[in-house]
Amino acid sequence: MSLTRADVEKVSLLGRLLLSPEELDTMTTQLSQVVDYMNLLAELDTDGVEPMAHAVEMSNVFRADEVTPSLDRKAALANAPHHDDECYLVPAVLGE
Amino acid sequence: MELSATELHAQLTSGKVTSVEVTRAFLDRIAAHDGAVHAFLRVDRDAALARAAEIDQRRAGGAKLGRLAGLPVAVKDVLCTQGEPTTCGSKILEHFRPPYDATVIERLKAADAVLIGRTNMDEFAMGGSTENSAYGATGNPWDVTRIPGGSSGGAAACIAASMAPLSIGTDTGGSIRQPAGLCGVTGLKPTYGRVSRYGLVAFASSLDQIGPLARTAEDAALLLEVIAGHDAKDSTSVDRPVPDYHASARQPLKGLTLGLVREHFGAGLESEVEQAVREAVRVYESLGAKVKEISLPHGKYAVAAYYVIAPSEASSNLARYDAAHYGYRTPEEPMIARLEKEHAALEKAGNEKALANHDNALVRMYRQSRAEGFGAEVKRRIMLGTYALSAGYYDAYYLKALKVRRLIRRDYDEAFQQVDLIVGPVTTSPAFKIGEKVDDPLAMYLVDLYTVSANLAGIGGIAFPCGFSASGLPIGLQLQGPAFEEERLLRGAAMFQQATDWHTRRPHLR
Numbered sequence: 001m002s003l004t005r006a007d008v009e010k011v012s013l014l015g016r017l018l019l020s021p022e023e024l025d026t027m028t029t030q031l032s033q034v035v036d037y038m039n040l041l042a043e044l045d046t047d048g049v050e051p052m053a054h055a056v057e058m059s060n061v062f063r064a065d066e067v068t069p070s071l072d073r074k075a076a077l078a079n080a081p082h083h084d085d086e087c088y089l090v091p092a093v094l095g096e
Numbered sequence: 097m098e099l100s101a102t103e104l105h106a107q108l109t110s111g112k113v114t115s116v117e118v119t120r121a122f123l124d125r126i127a128a129h130d131g132a133v134h135a136f137l138r139v140d141r142d143a144a145l146a147r148a149a150e151i152d153q154r155r156a157g158g159a160k161l162g163r164l165a166g167l168p169v170a171v172k173d174v175l176c177t178q179g180e181p182t183t184c185g186s187k188i189l190e191h192f193r194p195p196y197d198a199t200v201i202e203r204l205k206a207a208d209a210v211l212i213g214r215t216n217m218d219e220f221a222m223g224g225s226t227e228n229s230a231y232g233a234t235g236n237p238w239d240v241t242r243i244p245g246g247s248s249g250g251a252a253a254c255i256a257a258s259m260a261p262l263s264i265g266t267d268t269g270g271s272i273r274q275p276a277g278l279c280g281v282t283g284l285k286p287t288y289g290r291v292s293r294y295g296l297v298a299f300a301s302s303l304d305q306i307g308p309l310a311r312t313a314e315d316a317a318l319l320l321e322v323i324a325g326h327d328a329k330d331s332t333s334v335d336r337p338v339p340d341y342h343a344s345a346r347q348p349l350k351g352l353t354l355g356l357v358r359e360h361f362g363a364g365l366e367s368e369v370e371q372a373v374r375e376a377v378r379v380y381e382s383l384g385a386k387v388k389e390i391s392l393p394h395g396k397y398a399v400a401a402y403y404v405i406a407p408s409e410a411s412s413n414l415a416r417y418d419a420a421h422y423g424y425r426t427p428e429e430p431m432i433a434r435l436e437k438e439h440a441a442l443e444k445a446g447n448e449k450a451l452a453n454h455d456n457a458l459v460r461m462y463r464q465s466r467a468e469g470f471g472a473e474v475k476r477r478i479m480l481g482t483y484a485l486s487a488g489y490y491d492a493y494y495l496k497a498l499k500v501r502r503l504i505r506r507d508y509d510e511a512f513q514q515v516d517l518i519v520g521p522v523t524t525s526p527a528f529k530i531g532e533k534v535d536d537p538l539a540m541y542l543v544d545l546y547t548v549s550a551n552l553a554g555i556g557g558i559a560f561p562c563g564f565s566a567s568g569l570p571i572g573l574q575l576q577g578p579a580f581e582e583e584r585l586l587r588g589a590a591m592f593q594q595a596t597d598w599h600t601r602r603p604h605l606r
Contacts, residue, residue, distance in 0.1 A: 008479070015411060015482035016418075017475055018455075018463035031479060033538050038484075040400045041496050044503070051498035052505060054302050054332070055288035055554020056579075061331040075195040079422035088420050091428060091457035 001032045002039070097121055098602075101167055101261040101315040102342075108155075108166045115148035115155075115166030119210050122168050126213065126259045129605045134234050135244075135254040137173050138181065139213035144168070148210050162208035163322050169204055170260035172251045173214040174221055175306070176295040177201050184297050185219040185229035185247075188423045188469030198295020199327045200264060200306050207322045212260055215250030219471045220414065221266055221299045223247050224274060224543040225533070228473040233530055236279060237603040238569050242527040245275030251309050252279040256570075257605060262319050263309045268300050269402055270522075270547025272307045273559035277522030277572020280561040282589060282599060283309040284316045285547075287579045288554035289334035291320075292327030300409035301332075303402075303551040312599055313560065313589035317341035320582060339583050348591040349584065354380055355390040355515030360546065366525040372563030372571040373521050379595055380519070388515055392507040395549055397500050402548040403541055404484050404497035411481030414474070419465035426464045435460050476537060505553040512578045517588050521546055522572035526565045550576050558585040561598040570598075 008028045012019045019027060073086070082089040099107070107113045123141050130136050151166045171177070174184050176194035178201075183189045197205070204211060218228040226234040226249025236244040237257040244253040248265030252275035255263055265272040267285035276283025284307045291306045298304065308319035321342050326335040356377065361370060377387055419425035435457060442451045455463060470478070484493040511518060523543060533540045550557040555576060562573035573592070577585045593599050 003483070007483075011479050011483050011486065013463075014486060015478045016415070016459070016462040016466055017470070017478060018460070018467040019475070023475075027476065027479060030476060030537050031483065034403060034476075034480060034541070035483070037538055037541075038400045038404055038493060038497075041397055041404070041500055042492070044394075044397060044496075044500060046496060046499035046503070049499040049502050051495055052502035053498055055505075055552075056332065056334060058332065058334075063328060071195055078195060079192055081419060081423070081425035082428075090420050091432065091461050093456065093458045 001028065002035045003028055003032045097125060097258050100312050101310055101318060102312070104261055105164070105167055105318070114152045115210060116145060116152055118166065119144050119148040119168050119212065122212060122260055125257070129257055130259065132235060132240050132605065133237055133253050133257050134232055135215055135250040135257060135259060136170070136213045137183065137185070137216050137231055137250070144210055144212050151208050151210065162206055164204070164318070165208040167209055167262060168212035168260050169209040169319070170213050170215050170251065170254045170263035171201065171204070171211060172217050172248055172263070172265050174217060174266055174297050175201055175264065176297065182297070183231070184221070185217045185231060186470065186474070187230040188417050188466070190424065192422055194295070196295065199292040199329060200323045201295065203323050215248070215254055215263060217250055218247035219474050220297065220410070221247040221268055221271055222410070222473050222477055224270070224540055226250060226275070227530060227534060228471055230471055235530070236527045237605060238280065239527070241529060242569070243278070243530055245278035245527065247271040248283070248309065249275050252276050252281050252283060255279070255281040255309050255311060256603060258602060261310070262315060264306060264319070264323070265309050266296060266304055266306050267551065268303045269406060269551050270544040272309060273522055273547050273557055273572070273574060274544065276309055276559040277574070278527040278570065280570030280598070280601065281309055281311060282313050282316050282558065282560040283307065284320060284558045284582065284585065285550065285556060286320065286324065286582055287556045289332055290556070290580065290582065291323050292330040292333045294327055294329040298413040300406040301413060302409060303406060305551070312593055313558065313586045314342065314345045316558070317345040317586045320586070336580060341583055341586055344583055345586045345590045346594070347587055348383065348594070349516070349587050350384065352380070352385040352517065352588065353515045354385050354387050355511055355518040356387055357395070357518060357520055358389055358391050359393070359395050360520040364524050365521060368565050369521050369523070369525060369571050373573060376562040376573045376592065377519060379592060383591060383595060390511050390514060390518070392511060392549065394500065394503045394507050398504055398549040398552060399541060399545055401497040401500040401504070402544070402552060403480065404493045405501065405552070407477040407481035408484050408494050409481070411478045411485065414478055417466060417469065418462055424465055424469040426461065426468050428461070431460060431464055432457060473537070501552045504549050508553045508555060516577070517584060518576040520574055522559045522574045526569035526571055546574060555579050556582050556585055558589050560589050560593065561601070562592070563598060
C-alpha cells in the first residue's frame with residue numbers, strides 16, 4: 001500500500017469530499033494501485049526536459065480592454081441552490 | 097435511415113425529402129429502440145419537429161440556409177445549451193440550466209441543424225464505458241449487454257443504432273475514438289485548439305477537445321467544418337483558417353506513407369483485433385500506400401502520465417461544484433444537526449485534536465454535497481488529482497508527468513518526419529460486458545492505452561470500423577496525424593471507406 005487510510009482521509013478533506021468509512025477503505029486500496037502504476041514514470045530520466053503544460057504553446061493571448069455585456073444578476077443566481085435575489089446564501093461561517 | 101448524412105443533405109437540398117420527414121424518422125427510431133440502448137438522456141420531440149418545420153418553411157421561401165440545414169444532430173450532454181438541462185451525466189447538475197450557449201451549440205444552430213437530443217455519457221466525461229452515468233449505462237447497439245465505450249458512449253451508440261445521422265462528442269483521453277471503435281462508427285478527435293471549448297463543461301482543460309461522430313469520414317468532415325475555427329471566447333482556440341474538409345474528404349491520398357508502431361503490437365492486444373488491423377493495412381497497401389515500422393518509445397508511459405495530469409486538472413476544474421453557485425446542495429437542516437451531534441460527542445470525549453479539525457458548517461456543506469452529488473469514478477479522480485497536486489507529491493507526480501508529456505510529443509514529432517499518418521488499433525479488444533471492469537479502475541484506465549497519447553501530444557486522431565470479431569462486434573482502426581492535419585485524417589479514412597464496406601454495416605435491433 002503506497003497510501004495509508006490516514007493519507008486518504010487527509011486528501012478527502014483537501015478535495016472537499018466527505019467519504020464514508022467503507023469508501024475510505026475502498027479508496028485506499030484503489031488509489032494505492034493507481035499510484036503504484038504511476039510510479040512507472042519514475043524509471044524515466046527526465047533531467048533537462050521542459051515540462052509541457054499545454055498542447056499548443058501560446059502566450060499573451062490579448063483582447064481589447066473593453067466593457068462588454070456579461071451575465072446579469074438574475075441569470076447568475078438562477079441556478080443557485082439558495083439565494084435571496086441579491087446574494088448566494090450559505091451556512092453561517094463565523095460563529096452562531 | 098440507411099443514408100449517410102451527406103446523402104440526406106443532398107436529398108434535403110434537392111427537395112426530395114423535408115427536414116420534418118427526416119427528423120420524424122430518427123425520432124421514431126429513438127422511440128422504438130432507445131429503451132434498450134439508452135443512448136439519449138433527453139429528447140424533446142416537439143421542439144425538434146418545430147425546428148425542422150421552421151427550416152423547411154425557410155427553405156420553401158427560398159431563404160439562404162446554413163451548412164447543415166435540416167439535418168438532425170445529437171449532442172453529448174456536456175455542452176452548455178441556454179435554458180436546457182445540461183447534466184454531464186451527473187446528479188450534481190441534475191437541475192442545471194446554463195445561462196448561455198456553448199460556441200459549438202451556437203455554430204450548430206447557425207448552421208440550421210436540428211438538435212435532436214442530448215446523449216448519455218460517463219459522469220463529467222470520466223470513464224471508458226458510459227457505465228459511470230448517474231442516469232444509467234448505455235448499451236452497445238451490437239449487443240446491449242456490452243458497453244458502447246466511453247465517455248461519448250451515447251454519442252457513438254446513437255449513430256450505430258441509426259438514431260441520428262451526426263453527433264457531437266468530446267475526447268479527453270480517447271472518448272470519441274474509443275466508443276467509435278467499439279460501436280463501429282467514425283469518430284474524429286481534432287487537434288487541440290481546432291474547436292472552441294467555450295461552454296464545454298471542463299474535465300481536463302489541456303486535453304479536452306470536441307469532435308464529430310458519424311457513419312462515414314465524409315459525414316464527419318461535414319460536421320467538423322461547421323464546428324471548427326477560432327473563437328475569441330476560448331483563448332486556447334487557434335486562429336487558423338478552416339479548410340473545406342467536406343469538399344476534399346473523398347480525394348484519396350497519393351503516395352501515402354503509413355507508420356506502424358512497433359509497441360502497439362505487444363502483449364495485451366487480442367489476436368482478432370491484430371488480424372483486422374493488419375488486414376486494414378494491406379488494404380491501404382493495395383491502394384498504393386507505403387508502410388513503415390516506427391517506434392513511439394514513450395508510449396508505454398502515456399497512461400500513467402495521463403492519469404496524473406487529467407485528474408489533477410479535474411480536481412481543480414471540479415472545485416467549482418461548491419453547492420453555492422449552482423448544482424446540488426445537501427439538505428441543510430439534517431446536515432447541521434449531524435454536525436452538532438458529532439461536535440457534542442467529541443467535546444464529551446475530550447478529544448481536543450479532533451475538535452480542532454472538525455468541519456465547520458460551510459466546509460461540511462461542501463464536503464457532504466459533493467460526496468452525495470458525485471459518483472464513485474469522479475470522486476476517485478478528484479482524490480487522485482488532489483493527491484498528485486498536494487505538497488510533497490507535486491514534483492514526483494504532476495511535474496514528472498508534464499515532462500513525460502513532452503517526451504511523448506517529441507516521439508510524435510520525430511515519427512511524423514518519416515510518415516504521413518500513424519495507423520493502428522483503437523482498443524486492445526472489442527466491447528466488453530457491462531459490469532466486467534467496474535471494480536477495477538486500473539483495468540478500466542488501461543482501456544485508453546492506444547488513444548491517450550494523442551491527447552497528451554495535442555494531435556488529431558480518427559477511428560472507424562475495419563472488421564468484426566467472431567462474435568459480431570466491431571473492431572476499430574485508428575489513424576493519427578500531425579497537428580492541424582484533420583484533412584489528411586479524413587481523406588485517409590474516406591479512402592479506406594471507399595475500398596471497403598465495414599462502415600456500412602448496421603446492427604439488428606430488436
